[in-house]
Amino acid sequence: MxxxxxxxxxxxxxxxxxxxxxxxxxxxxxxxxQLADTLGVKVGAxxxxxxxxxxxYRLIAHGVDRVYYVHDTNLEYYRTLPYARVMCQLxxxxxxxxVLYGATPLGRDLAPxxxxxxxxxxxxxxxxxxxxxxTDIKTKKQYTNLLYQIRPAFGGNIIATIINFDRWPQMxxxxxxxxxxxxxDPRRSGQIIEEQVQFNDFDLAxxxxxxxxxxxxxxxxGARIIVAGGGGVGSKENFKLIHxxxxxxxxxxxxxxxxxxxxxxxxxxxxxxTGTTVRPALYVACGISGAVQHRAGMEESAKIIAINWxxxxxxxxxxxxxxxxxxxxxxxxxxxxxKERA
Amino acid sequence: xxxxxxVCVKQVPDTANITGEAMKADGTxxxxxxxxxxxxxxxHALEAALDVRDRFGGTVTAVTMGPPNACEVLRExxxxxxxxxxxxSDRRAAASDTxxxxxxxxCAVRRIGRYxxxxxxRQAIDGDTAQVGPQLAxxxxxxxxxxLEAVTELSGRTIRVRRNVGNGWEIIEGRLxxxxxxxxxxxxxxxxAAKRVMRMKKARAAMEIxxxxxxxxxxxxxxxxxxxxRVQSLKKAGLLIEQWxxxxxxxxxxxxxxAGSPTKVHRVQSIVLTxxxxxxxxxxxxxxxxxIHELIVDHTIG
Numbered sequence: 077m078x079x080x081x082x083x084x085x086x087x088x089x090x091x092x093x094x095x096x097x098x099x100x101x102x103x104x105x106x107x108x109x110q111l112a113d114t115l116g117v118k119v120g121a122x123x124x125x126x127x128x129x130x131x132x133y134r135l136i137a138h139g140v141d142r143v144y145y146v147h148d149t150n151l152e153y154y155r156t157l158p159y160a161r162v163m164c165q166l167x168x169x170x171x172x173x174x175v176l177y178g179a180t181p182l183g184r185d186l187a188p189x190x191x192x193x194x195x196x197x198x199x200x201x202x203x204x205x206x207x208x209x210x211t212d213i214k215t216k217k218q219y220t221n222l223l224y225q226i227r228p229a230f231g232g233n234i235i236a237t238i239i240n241f242d243r244w245p246q247m248x249x250x251x252x253x254x255x256x257x258x259x260x261d262p263r264r265s266g267q268i269i270e271e272q273v274q275f276n277d278f279d280l281a282x283x284x285x286x287x288x289x290x291x292x293x294x295x296x297x298g299a300r301i302i303v304a305g306g307g308g309v310g311s312k313e314n315f316k317l318i319h320x321x322x323x324x325x326x327x328x329x330x331x332x333x334x335x336x337x338x339x340x341x342x343x344x345x346x347x348x349x350t351g352t353t354v355r356p357a358l359y360v361a362c363g364i365s366g367a368v369q370h371r372a373g374m375e376e377s378a379k380i381i382a383i384n385w386x387x388x389x390x391x392x393x394x395x396x397x398x399x400x401x402x403x404x405x406x407x408x409x410x411x412x413x414x415k416e417r418a
Numbered sequence: 419x420x421x422x423x424x425v426c427v428k429q430v431p432d433t434a435n436i437t438g439e440a441m442k443a444d445g446t447x448x449x450x451x452x453x454x455x456x457x458x459x460x461x462h463a464l465e466a467a468l469d470v471r472d473r474f475g476g477t478v479t480a481v482t483m484g485p486p487n488a489c490e491v492l493r494e495x496x497x498x499x500x501x502x503x504x505x506x507s508d509r510r511a512a513a514s515d516t517x518x519x520x521x522x523x524x525c526a527v528r529r530i531g532r533y534x535x536x537x538x539x540r541q542a543i544d545g546d547t548a549q550v551g552p553q554l555a556x557x558x559x560x561x562x563x564x565x566l567e568a569v570t571e572l573s574g575r576t577i578r579v580r581r582n583v584g585n586g587w588e589i590i591e592g593r594l595x596x597x598x599x600x601x602x603x604x605x606x607x608x609x610x611a612a613k614r615v616m617r618m619k620k621a622r623a624a625m626e627i628x629x630x631x632x633x634x635x636x637x638x639x640x641x642x643x644x645x646x647x648r649v650q651s652l653k654k655a656g657l658l659i660e661q662w663x664x665x666x667x668x669x670x671x672x673x674x675x676x677a678g679s680p681t682k683v684h685r686v687q688s689i690v691l692t693x694x695x696x697x698x699x700x701x702x703x704x705x706x707x708x709x710i711h712e713l714i715v716d717h718t719i720g
Contacts, residue, residue, distance in 0.1 A: 077680070156552070156562060181584045185564045188549035192520060192556035197680030200547035203717045210684055224684065226717060230433050230544060235687045235717050243680035254720030282561050282592040285578065289586035298584070301719065325719060358718050379718050381709070382696070392696060397709055401701025409703050413710040414719070 077195040077243040082221060084173030084245070085120040085142070086112040089163065089186070090135055091178050092123065093154065094289070097131050100178030102138045103255040107205060108176060109139030114207045115221055118142060120172060124162045126152035129268065136266035138258055143268045144170070150275055153287065154182055157279045160189045165273050167194060172245050174223050176205070179249035187249050197240035199225035199248045210239050223248070228357070251300060253326025256417075294328065294344045301327030301358045304347055304374070307334030308363020308384060308403065315340040317407045318362055324414045330354070330374075332364045348373035362403045366391025383407070419574060420475035421534040421594075423467040424527055426554070427460040427480055427495060429488040430544045456491045458602060459539025465605040466598065467537045468499045470569055476534070477501045481526055483511065483519065486625040492659055496618040497610035504530070505623045508663040510671060515679035516545075520553035522674055525667035527558060535577075536597040540565060551599035562597045563590050567604030580604075623659040624649050 086108045091098040105121070112119045118141040123131060125147070132143040144166055150158050163186070167175065175190075177183035179201045191198035204226040210219045223246040225238040240246045296302060303325060305318035315335070322329045330347040331340065347354055348370040359377035364370060366382070366389055374380070375394045382395035383406050392398045399406050431452040467478045480495035482488045483506040492503035506526050514522065527536065536558070541548035548564075555562035563579050570589065571578035578591045582601055622630075627648050628641070635641040652658040664674055672678060699705045713719045 156564075160556075181565060184548050185552060185562075188516070188547075188552035189556050189562065191517060191549070192553035195517065195680070197515070197517065198549060199681055200545075200549055203720055225681075228717065229546070230431075236683055237685040237687075238681050239684045240680045240682070251720075256720065278561075282563065282590050282596075284588060285591050286589040287586070288588070295584070358713065379713070395696040397699050398696040399699045399701050399706070399709075406701050406706065409701075409706040410710065412703070413707040416707075417710060417714055 078167065078171050078245060080242065080244050081171045081173050082115075083117060084171050085118045086115065086174045087120045087122060087167075087172040087176065087245070088140070089175065089177045089183065090121045090123040090131065090143075091180060091182055092125055092128055092131055093182075095125075095128055095131070097134055098178055098180060098182075099257060100180055100183075100250070100252045102134070102260070103253070103257050104176050104178060104250060105135060105138035105140055106258045107250070107255045108174075111174065111205060111207060111223070115173070117173070120144060120170065122146070122163060122166055124148075124151045124159060132266075132268045133262075134260065137260035137262050137264050139264070141266050143266065144271050145268055146271050146273050148273065148275075150280060153284050154186075155280075155282055155284060156185055156189055157281065158275050159186055160193065161275055161279050162271075162273045163190045164193050166271060167245060175245045175247045177247070177249045179251045183249050187247060191247055194245070196243050196245055196247055197238075199227060199238040199240075202227045202248045202250045203254045205248065205250065210241060212241075222246070253300065257326075296328055296330055296345070296347065296352045296354050299328035299354070299356050301325045301360075302330045302347070302354055302356045302374075302377075303327050303360045303362065304330030304332065304364060305335050305340065305362045306332035306364030306370075307338060308365070309335060309340060310363070312338075312340045314404070317403065321360065321362070321407050321411055324411045325358070325360075327356075327358070327360075330359075332367070332370045334364075361391050361395070362407065364391050365389045366394065420477075421470055421572065422477045422479070422532055423470055423535040423537060424479050424481060424530060424533050425460070425464050425467040425495070425500070425537040426523060426550070427464060427482050427491050427539070428457045428542050429454050429482065429484055429491045430457045430542050431455075433543050454487065454490065456494050457539055457542045459541055459600065460491075461539075461607040462602045462605045463537040463539045463598075463600040464495055464498060464500065465607040466566065466569065466600050467535065468608065469605060470535065470572065471499075474572060479504065479530060479533075481506065481523065481530075483507070483522060483526075486623060486629055489621075489623050489626055489659055492623075493618060493621055494610065496621055497615045498608055499611065499614070502660070503621070504660045504662060505625070506662050506667065507623075507625060510664055510675050513676040513679065514674060515681045516547055516549040516553055517680060518674050518678035520550050520557050521678060522664065522667065522669055523550070523554050524557035525664075525669040526662060527554070529662065529667045534594045536560070536595070538597065538599045540599045540601050548599070551597060555597035558595075558597065560595050560597055561592055562599070563592070564599045566598045566600045569598075618657065620652070620655075621657040621659050622648075622652060623661040625661055626659075627652075
């Protein structure tokens with residue numbers, strides 16, 4: 077752990093694979109920028125890999141002031157221990173006050189290892205981060221400018237705000253797609269600082285024998301937000317609306333059987349008794365009447381928005397928010413409202 | 419060559435089946451109203467450990483940390499084939515975050531002593547953090563492989579495993595000992611064996627016996643005597659679930675419980691689940707904007 081260091085930078089771990097930055101890393105850049113501006117400090121990013129210096133410019137464009145770049149053949153493919161070595165060494169050296177990771181499979185593997193080695197706190201799967209204050213009930217001691225690490229817990233039934241006031245850095249993994257992804261400004265300038273890290277035999281103990289990556293598949297089970305379209309969407313061309321709304325929300329695209337049978341989208345997107353059963357945090361049903369077979373696959377969603385022209389559609393029976401109207405008008409309104417939120 | 423495995427399991431409230439009845443009037447979750455279950459991923463971790471034992475020989479020791487009731491999941495481990503079960507229970511461990519929990523578990527693993535493999539479920543459904551496995555590996559000073567789907571090869575001190583990283587898979591090779599966190603997609607947990615259930619259903623930890631006796635014997639001295647007698651007879655029958663407190667695992671208290679936990683809960687808001695009809699939103703820009711605003715406020719969208 078490091079001592080609380082209010083002058084420390086706000087850091088992100090820049091996740092890259094096959095020379096591509098993860099989208100979540102760029103989302104984190106924007107959030108880190110916001111937090112750092114509130115605190116009056118700089119944003120740092122740790123970029124580790126082999127021949128990936130070029131990626132620094134994208135990080136800078138998205139709000140990073142200093143990229144700490146570690147170039148080493150041992151870092152070509154992600155492995156927990158050498159990457160943890162990089163992070164622990166750089167955290168000890170530069171003493172950032174906040175370190176953020178994407179809550180990706182990689183981030184959720186790496187961050188706890190680092191937290192344990194640093195004996196620092198870590199909050200998983202945050203959906204929001206804010207700067208706030210805290211008064212210790214027992215000691216009456218006041219702390220200002222702490223990181224509020226806000227996350228759903230207990231199967232999404234409660235929202236907890238977690239703080240860490242003494243064993244820094246304050247670290248969190250952040251859910252994919254919940255922070256808005258900015259456009260980036262290629263004119264922004266920043267520093268690239270090259271760092272060297274030594275690895276020992278233990279760090280390199282595990283060998284990657286074989287590695288296989290698939291093109292991004294439909295992952296309905298893991299999606300926090302799903303936007304699904306039904307027969308009411310009308311055509312394959314019009315299904316673009318559903319993709320657009322899913323894009324704006326950072327969610328996955330689902331479909332009812334009517335949409336799949338109509339050829340609007342492939343079967344792997346089907347939700348319902350014969351398709352996938354899902355329970356996301358938010359389910360937006362667009363032009364879906366809500367046959368019982370479909371409802372069985374989605375009615376456990378934490379929040380359901382139903383949009384349908386037919387006031388009597390059964391989908392409204394499981395909805396939390398209902399909009400009686402034309403999806404061709406309502407969806408663009410939603411996209412506009414989402415884009416304007418910040 | 420035989421391998422000794424330790425599997426860490428957890429008893430959790432069944433958060434997947436929270437209904438209106440489990441919510442209190444103030445909108446908070448009534449934990450007592452929720453059934454306690456075997457954390458789903460941990461069943462797959464147990465199966466992975468049992469599978470290694472069935473193929474190569476060795477032992478499987480199940481460990482859990484929690485109140486005496488958590489013995490229910492330990493008995494389930496015994497029913498399915500675990501050789502030994504250990505309960506870590508101590509009031510001073512309450513309010514431990516993942517870091518303190520992994521520290522306490524590492525002390526328990528050290529007390530067990532000899533081991534080749536440590537298995538954990540990927541994550542528990544009450545917290546969904548997936549942090550205890552990697553943190554336990556770090557505390558033990560051994561490598562971790564997360565998201566395990568299969569142990570593909572094991573020969574001598576070398577292990578090969580297949581892990582699923584969501585958008586693909588990897589084969590990883592390493593030397594024992596190693597900690598593995600197990601997904602629910604690789605192994606199919608075996609059911610409890612009827613013969614083992616018959617034999618093991620009487621298995622108890624000392625604390626459980628104490629709780630049972632407190633209902634029937636009022637006199638403290640007499641109760642203690644009876645407890646000691648029952649513990650002895652269970653031990654003789656091989657049905658005693660071992661029970662260790664923080665002193666017995668030589669845990670340094672500054673790293674346990676509230677004191678050992680860097681993360682503190684500042685505030686908890688409940689999502690009220692009671693659903694009486696839906697909120698009708700007018701199909702206008704203002705109506706839609708208001709709805710999006712509400713979803714941002716309650717953290718449904720970022």
